[in-house]
Amino acid sequence: MAVTAAVTRREPASHVLAIRDLNVAFRTDAGPVRVLRDVSVDIPRGAIVGIVGESGSGKSTLALTILGLLPGNAIVSSGSIGFGGHDLLGLSLAELQALRGTRISMVFQDPMTSLNPVRSVGAQMLDIQYRAEQSNARKRAIAANALKMVGMPDAERQLARYPHEFSGGMRQRIAIAMSLLQKPELLIADEPTTALDVTMEAQILHLLRELRTEINGSILFISHNLGAVAELCDSVVVLYAGEVIEQGPVGDIFARPLHPYTKALLECDPARIAVATRSLPTIKGDVPSLIDVPGGCIFASRCPVALPRCGSEHPESIQRSPSHSARCHLLSPSGGR
Amino acid sequence: MADLAAPRPSIETGAPAISRPAQPLLEVEHLNVRYQMAGRIKAALLGLKSRFIDAVLDVSFAVRAGTTLALVGESGSGKSTLGRAIVGLVPIAGGGVRFEGMDPFEHGPGGKRDYHRNVAMMFQDPVSSLSPRRTVQSLVAEPYVVHGLKVRDLEAEARRLLALVGLPEEFLGRYPHQLSGGQARRVGVARAIALSPKLIIADEPTAGLDVSVQGEVLNLMNELQQRLGLTYLIITHNLALVRHISDEIAIMYMGRFVEQGLTEEIFARAAHPYAAGLIRSQPIPDPSRRRTEAPLVGEVPSLARRPAGCEFHTRCQHVQIRCRSEVPAEQTLAGGRRVRCHFPLA
């Protein structure tokens, strides 16, 4: 039976989350935009997995799909998201809501908009614990403790203050504290440092790394910032135009990238260019239309080393080592011929 | 390119940067910009020491023609305010601006008009700095209309400008929302160079652009600088980029310049502890060189409650007693670097 097969195939015990062959499209007037195609990602227990991609890569859509927060015009046409023995895509809204905030939680890019401006921080942190059958005093203590954990000085007093009384960096700390209140197994952080200054970003990255050891949860860290990913993550998934084109351990991805897109992306990062130059590298061309997705390799039109085969034949994901794989014809035993 | 419009000297033959005189193009002297935070009554009721917030405090610098100066700082450091004050979008509370040796705001509307032709500004958001209901053609040609310049053929002029920034002619009829971030940025550049200015002030020219696209925009700006002899004042928080695109940098903290000098010198060895911390805060895209702790702890204090003494002393790792009470004066180090610190690191 297909159902039992799917259940047994899903996440081995060592994985918190197992995304398999996920396809998501958005309905538009011009036709369905296929924003995610055959995406498979595993998040090992206790690991920090980075999703790297530029605008239009579908990285935020992936986060929203996991949480079941896709907008109404989205269609999940196939795939599964295994979490704690369930397929998240098959859960009812009530079941999903029971998971959100308790076992999976999310931190957003802009801490100003993800906190309610008219309720005090303490009140919001108590709201999150509405399911717990504990006294309010106990809940307050838990909240204060969470704020302490994210490095908030004078935590108890801060509970009475309102979001606008904090700086951007402090607000992001509060958002992280809130997301960790229920000790989730998985924290999804969507560009959590993009709106912050570098000094704050460094502090938040440092905080996330410390928290990982303390809460023993996994983090899915979504970012366009290669530096932040290199600083924080254990493994990296590179997303381009809705496809996972490469994934592997962070050291391999940065030191020995396999896919031409990953290589080009790393070359473009000015922070990786040792000698100052006035002529910065770029990736020529545009991301292809995701309405009429090209039949061949999705990167073929911009690839500096594309072969004739790349324009017509869609590459399979090729395993270079047990943990490092990429979708590129050049990696196949035939060398792309 | 033969049919150039009458009021504009030929862009193509603009003198190369090297042959310009040694006099700085733009000089800013002891500039102050302040915002009113409360009315007289409110200030008295709240017992505020001052009704004003100093967004820019005692800033002096000069930009030589043909070079690029980068203003670097975190949000709230006053770098954008400073840029806006230089073009006259924000009133100046003290000090002055000199452009080619003259005060642009002194000679009435005429002087100001000339100044606006010579100094163009590019704003942060590539799409929202373009008026949403106008076509690319009318946006690019708008500087001519604003300055009442009689150009025989605005469309041809718009086409020429688009060609300069590497956009095909089809874009003339498009609206800002139909452009990608990189394309919108190019339109912004075309608009900025329309009146052949001498100085372009660019506020975060790569904000919101992907890594693979930002190089394109900066290369274009660099190419135009070479061809047209432009001078740039680039306002940004992105230190990784600044290292490649600027000749000199000035680092701002709470409205003051804490350090300014040649880019390579400051990157090699920053003298001000804040500048050093800021440079080290940039995430390193190399997992084998991970940092074990955040280089700068704490937060920028509120501008309404400036710390006494050196404003950075609340976060400085090298703080000493003198720093808490005495405001450091600007001192010039060997090599012409200027720094506001009692105990510079270099």
Add this chain to the structure above:
Amino acid sequence: MSVPLSDAVKPIAAGGLALLWRRIAGDPLGLLGLTLVLLVVLCGIFAPYIVPFDPFKISVPAKFQPPSLEHWMGTDNLGRDIFSRVIAGSRIVLSVGISTIAMALVIGLFLGLVAGYGPRWLDNLLMLVFDSIYSFPTVILGLTVATLLGASVATLMLVVVVVQTPAYARLTRTATLSIKTSEYVMAIRALGASPLRIIAVHILPNVIGPLLIIASMDIPSVVALEAGLTFLGLGIPPPAPSWGRILQEGYSTIREAPWIVVAGGIPLIITTLGFTFLGESLRDLLDPRLRRVV
């Protein structure tokens, strides 16, 4: 994901009126709206030539006649031909509804721009005036004015303009304030543009769209206001065939002659729908981001 749109979108100035017409024609609801509005406007202009009977001619023996081939909408309690009265009533819609809204729109737009772009003290002063008018109940204001100046069409128009202007001025002011601080206005100020140009070229086109829609949707409610004030004896003096009056009269005799209310209501509905559809369509045309490909 840049979709090539260069062929589909051309600046509106290039094709002029013909293009505008093509765009409206491509939008069925907009076309319907335009048709209905034109119907009302033409009826208003050519009312004397269209009416089959004199709308004021009383013929008591012929009262309460149901709709027939002769009297398309029947007759009222005084035996007047309702169809003729409805047609003649569209004149009042034109004068009271459209022209007062147009006046309020122009004044409101001007004051709103002044408040939004001008100095702070002027803004505060104007807002104080607008809020005072706002806080005044419309009917009480109408009563006061009518008592002072006497009930007439002119008085009614004055009341409507005074009541409607603050709404438009506030909307304009809010939009102006937010656009004033936007990056593109900063950009154009940095070019050295005059405030007049900024307002005319960059702020006005952004404000006028929503304003037109709201104004076109206000026209029916002004007609209803006219009916209400007329009922209180403050609007248009009796024999005039306003739709509001027809409705009020029909309401009192709804059991004997239900067609009167229907006859008074249908033109009101047509007008409401017409202006609403046209308003929505105009907004799409004025905003290039919403402009549909023809």
